[in-house]
Amino acid sequence: MPGIGTVYRWELFKLRYQKRTYLGLGASVIVPILFVVAIHLHHQHGRGDFAFSDYLDRSGLAVPLVILLFGAVWLFPLITALVAGDIFASEDHNGTLKTILTRSLERWQLFVGKALAASTYAVAAILLCGTVAVVAGSIQSGFNSLQSLSGTVVSAPKALELVYVSLIVYLIPIAAIVCIGLLLSAVTRNSAAAVVGTLMVSLLIQLLGILPGLGGLAPYLLSTQFNAWQGLLRTPIDWTPIVRAIWVCALYGAPSLGAAFLVFLRRDVAGG
Amino acid sequence: MTDGPAGRADGASATGPAAADPPPVQVRGLVKRYGELTAVAGVDLTVRTGDVYGYLGPNGAGKTTSLRMMLGLIRPTEGSVRLFGRDPMHGVRALEGVAGFVEAPTFYPYLSARRNLELLAAYDGGDAGDRIDGALQTVELSDRQRDRVGGFSHGMRQRLGIAAALLRAPRLLLLDEPATGLDPAGMRDMRLLIRRLAGQGMTVLLSSHLLNEVEDVCNRVAIVRAGRIVYEGEIAALKRGAGARYRLQTTDDDRALAVCGAQPGVSDVSVDHGRISFVADEAAVAELSQALIESGALITAMAPQTVTLEDLFFSFTEGDGVPAAAAEPRTAPEAAI
Numbered sequence: 309m310p311g312i313g314t315v316y317r318w319e320l321f322k323l324r325y326q327k328r329t330y331l332g333l334g335a336s337v338i339v340p341i342l343f344v345v346a347i348h349l350h351h352q353h354g355r356g357d358f359a360f361s362d363y364l365d366r367s368g369l370a371v372p373l374v375i376l377l378f379g380a381v382w383l384f385p386l387i388t389a390l391v392a393g394d395i396f397a398s399e400d401h402n403g404t405l406k407t408i409l410t411r412s413l414e415r416w417q418l419f420v421g422k423a424l425a426a427s428t429y430a431v432a433a434i435l436l437c438g439t440v441a442v443v444a445g446s447i448q449s450g451f452n453s454l455q456s457l458s459g460t461v462v463s464a465p466k467a468l469e470l471v472y473v474s475l476i477v478y479l480i481p482i483a484a485i486v487c488i489g490l491l492l493s494a495v496t497r498n499s500a501a502a503v504v505g506t507l508m509v510s511l512l513i514q515l516l517g518i519l520p521g522l523g524g525l526a527p528y529l530l531s532t533q534f535n536a537w538q539g540l541l542r543t544p545i546d547w548t549p550i551v552r553a554i555w556v557c558a559l560y561g562a563p564s565l566g567a568a569f570l571v572f573l574r575r576d577v578a579g580g
Numbered sequence: 581m582t583d584g585p586a587g588r589a590d591g592a593s594a595t596g597p598a599a600a601d602p603p604p605v606q607v608r609g610l611v612k613r614y615g616e617l618t619a620v621a622g623v624d625l626t627v628r629t630g631d632v633y634g635y636l637g638p639n640g641a642g643k644t645t646s647l648r649m650m651l652g653l654i655r656p657t658e659g660s661v662r663l664f665g666r667d668p669m670h671g672v673r674a675l676e677g678v679a680g681f682v683e684a685p686t687f688y689p690y691l692s693a694r695r696n697l698e699l700l701a702a703y704d705g706g707d708a709g710d711r712i713d714g715a716l717q718t719v720e721l722s723d724r725q726r727d728r729v730g731g732f733s734h735g736m737r738q739r740l741g742i743a744a745a746l747l748r749a750p751r752l753l754l755l756d757e758p759a760t761g762l763d764p765a766g767m768r769d770m771r772l773l774i775r776r777l778a779g780q781g782m783t784v785l786l787s788s789h790l791l792n793e794v795e796d797v798c799n800r801v802a803i804v805r806a807g808r809i810v811y812e813g814e815i816a817a818l819k820r821g822a823g824a825r826y827r828l829q830t831t832d833d834d835r836a837l838a839v840c841g842a843q844p845g846v847s848d849v850s851v852d853h854g855r856i857s858f859v860a861d862e863a864a865v866a867e868l869s870q871a872l873i874e875s876g877a878l879i880t881a882m883a884p885q886t887v888t889l890e891d892l893f894f895s896f897t898e899g900d901g902v903p904a905a906a907a908e909p910r911t912a913p914e915a916a917i
């Protein structure tokens with residue numbers, strides 16, 4: 309019997325034939341490489357006052373962490389939205405909803421399969437970006453130990469482990485972005501609107517955090533959750549921001565996902 | 581027009597299973613409103629097993645909207661659709677044994693024809709995948725199966741749409757204007773294909789805005805205008821019910837016109853190109869000729885005209901719904917009596 313797995317596999321297969329997939333994955337590869345090239349070309353001390361800035365020249369393992377820091381502004385939300393925002397809208401664009409809705413799969417199965425495929429893509433993009441950053445960074449600055457945010461020295465293998473756990477923690481807010489992208493994709497039925505809309509939502513939430521007087525909101529903004537991984541790089545590990553990221557992101561993601569589900573299940577397929 | 585269940589005894593007791601079997605399509609009081617606009621305004625129709633059923637109407641009549649509701653793509657505002665007794669709003673299980681498309685069939689343009697069919701077969705489950713080769717052969721697309729659908733012509737997509745439907749081994753095919761936009765050869769091939777599929781035992785409902793396109797394929801038709809059914813029944817009955825139109829020349833046309841107008845059984849009297857034209861059956865014509873002679877207007881020529889289904893269709897879809905009222909029959913070879 310066809311089921312969610314059928315949809316999931318075919319959605320991943322279809323992604324292989326779409327430019328935007330390679331745009332997103334390409335960015336995940338090229339951004340860390342460009343970043344490392346920039347470090348190589350501009351040797352200097354005291355690059356700034358952001359986390360791990362001093363370590364960029366001393367350990368390649370600082371590279372993925374710095375990219376996570378800056379990618380939160382728009383890079384990773386954009387890469388995520390590129391596919392999540394398109395996954396329903398592309399069916400509208402091609403007029404293919406009526407084609408797949410008149411087979412033997414229920415709408416909810418199509419929805420779940422597509423949502424899983426969009427999530428898989430986001431996970432792949434982040435892990436790919438992190439891995440390229442580790443490799444390129446290590447080639448440039450060596451596979452060396454790192455200083456944690458608490459000032460303790462973390463051995464290289466331990467730091468590598470922390471980089472990957474950080475990537476996984478980073479996936480928590482990314483999952484919320486996926487949900488927002490899915491909602492806008494289902495509602496706008498237009499890929500460009502959904503991608504740009506998702507990015508706008510993400511940027512506007514960040515803007516809220518820097519408005520004077522709204523500082524108290526910061527812990528509950530989606531943008532703040534992109535920094536939750538930093539708790540891992542303290543000794544001892546500070547789980548508070550990570551736990552908060554889980555429920556705050558659920559508050560953003562679950563309603564979006566639920567609304568997307570209802571919109572997709574109830575909509576009239578009158579076009580195409 | 582017919583509100584009875586499919587098994588009703590009306591002489592057309594052709595083939596058909598036990599009367600208890602739910603009909604392939606049963607539509608009752610179907611309404612779809614888009615805001616102010618009523619796209620479908622209370623459609624009733626029944627497609628019986630073995631029918632090749634023509635759903636006819638001009639552009640904008642509500643054919644596609646009706647078919648979308650039959651396929652469960654849009655929610656009816658009112659009324660019900662039953663496919664083999666199942667409600668398509670209750671999920672795709674109602675589409676078991678049902679396949680088809682509305683408007684132009686669509687596919688993923690970046691995948692090949694075969695990949696598209698593989699995807700759809702996977703979504704169908706069962707042994708749909710085993711039917712891909714056969715379906716491609718049936719629609720004569722085997723040699724293009726590796727090409728991306730993005731490069732396909734309208735006609736090729738239309739055929740691929742049929743192939744996609746065949747993967748489901750349907751007992752009921754719902755086709756929305758399958759021949760529209762095809763060149764004459766494509767239209768003929770499509771007609772032949774549909775007839776062949778019907779010959780294999782499929783029940784078919786196809787919509788069209790051209791009657792002559794379906795006239796020789798369908799056994800039953802519904803004519804829809806502005807979202808309403810204005811005729812439903814056998815094509816043969818439609819033709820019979822039309823009555824025959826005659827043209828008349830006499831020695832005194834003014835007097836003859838008055839006689840025609842007053843004669844029972846003679847209807848729709850008009851003057852066209854200086855000749856009298858009316859609709860009547862044979863008995864009424866015999867009486868009319870008697871009356872004309874008595875009035876002193878002697879007949880110099882009276883010729884029956886063939887009313888084509890096309891004329892009827894126009895009268896249903898453009899006129900006030902009374903057959904032959906607005907129709908200008910095509911001229912048949914004149915035959916003086």
Ligand SMILES: Nc1ncnc2c1ncn2[C@@H]1O[C@H](COP(=O)(O)OP(=O)(O)O)[C@@H](O)[C@H]1O
Pocket residue numbers: 578579614617618619620637638639640641642643644645646
């Ligand atoms: N999604 C929609 N929104 C608003 N109006 C629609 C929609 N779909 C169809 N209509 C209107 O409904 C009427 C019937 O359309 P349609 O069912 O496509 O007719 P047909 O297929 O017989 O040409 C038309 O007036 C059309 O403009």
Ligand SMILES: [Mg+2]
Pocket residue numbers: 640643644645683756757
């Ligand atoms: Mg139409």
